[in-house]
Amino acid sequence: MTTGTIANEIVKSVRERKEFSLLAVIRNEYFLYLVSSVLFVLIWHWAAAEQVLGKSLATPYAVAKELARLMTIKLAGLTLLGHIWASTQRILIGFVLASVVAVPLGLFMALNRTVNAIVKPVFDLFKPMPPIAWISIAILWFGIGEASKVFIIVIGTFVPCLLNAYNGIRLIEPELYDVVRSLGGNRKDEILQVSFPAAFPAIFAGLQISLSIAWTCVLAAELVSARSGLGWIIVQGMKLTKPELVIGGMLIIALVAWLTTLAVSGLERLLCPWKRHIEGL
């Protein structure tokens, strides 16, 4: 038996060589990406220059100029990079604190019925509460310093971390445990060889969701009370009626959030080479 004899069973992707033509260029997805991006900026510029939405829409150029200015001058003692770091730092602390507790707890709940029965009623009470609802109590408890912002992030990211770890284990095909048992494994082998690795992608999905929720939480907290961070920059723009500052802040948040998501999915590819990766939105 050689490799060749089963070649008919291998799934192969065949890339055909296409001839160069205008139609092919127009249909090329990267070309279309460029067209849609340029069109968006042009329409934005036109809407701002013609004041379609009144005076509160800054042109792309004004936004870029404002961002460049913020790189050098200090706002409340920090440059733009300083404010980005202020927000990112809050997110990282809250995110790590929450996931370190929530992921193991979710795994334990899924694997042990007693732990589940003890934790579940309390968790079910807190689960549907929007994290933003905690802001007022957080400020009452922790003041307007760093602790209250980190607290909001912990609250917001805890739920998806725990839920995904829990579901990741609960959705494992029970027959996979039968395989381990029939190969001579015990309960410990079932958990180490099946439960944990099989739940890994779900845990990572939970971390991804948590990260985007963390951004929502940190902005909300900074909008309410802060002296630094990207949320604070946006509030400053609003107070000073500087739409270019508001829009610039929004763009930076999008950029940083996108980069962190990219980092996490890169890490997942590294740690889960066995997962079939699909190009999602």
Place this chain on the structure above:
Amino acid sequence: MGAPRPAEGWGAPQTADNLPGGLSGTPEAARSRTTAAGTRVRMTQVEGKRALMDNDTSKPPKIACEKICKTFIQKGTQQVHVLEDISLEVFDNEFLVILGPGQSGKSTLLRIIAGLETPSTGRAILDGREVSGPGPDRGLVFQSYMLFAWRTVLGNVEMGPKLQGVGKKERREIAQHYIDLVGLKGFEKHYPHQLSGGMKQRVGIARAYANNPQVMLLDEPFGQLDAQTRLFMEKETERIWQAEKRTVIFVTNNIDEAIILGDRIVTMVGKLPGRMGPAYPVDLERPREPTDMRFLKLRYAITEASELVL
């Protein structure tokens, strides 16, 4: 070894003249066969008689099922009667096929022998001892493959020896041997999602074999494959089994698969609970041709007697 059959497969017209003597009467002792990929493989003839001599029915049975009944309790009170009075003997190195329609309880019977379910009454006996749980002496192959998606082909196959505490170097060698046996050489580092259905099941078979079990239990292993791959895998199963003999219990709902593979076919009839139907010894030399007159006769006899609509 393997299948000296024309590439056209089922559709190959066979006249009455070359039917007597069956496939072994074909003039060439060895014939080339062209796979779909265009690779030409040399296939040699096997003496089918020898396979029949190998299992010795004078010794006590390897596996015995004694009056097994199984009732599942669903939603607290509702009882589902799945198996009714199943008695069965399987002999050493015998290839036994359990043939039955869906819902006849054949998978449940296999899971009882595997030790993954306990019978409500009666008992399953392996080598004179009552089965009390799953163990590495019985290798299991599942219809839905059940591979560890996070492990490579090599990682899947070496899992059995690993759980037995076999050292890394030795279990690599064992795994490699069975990967070669099932024809997956060169795919050791592939992950299951990179393999086709037939290849996945090859991994499943190699993984079960790697623990060196005395009994192989296969639960409709080719149920998810297309007809051509299925036929090919049946021939491969025969080849692998002849290379490394084990006692095999093979569950299927496919009559042709049963006749191609089985030394003996036991039928199961009825829809919940499943009962034992008639048993058929298959006295045809291997490899068997579905167009052989005696093959067709047996097929007809089984179809007549059972509820299988095939």
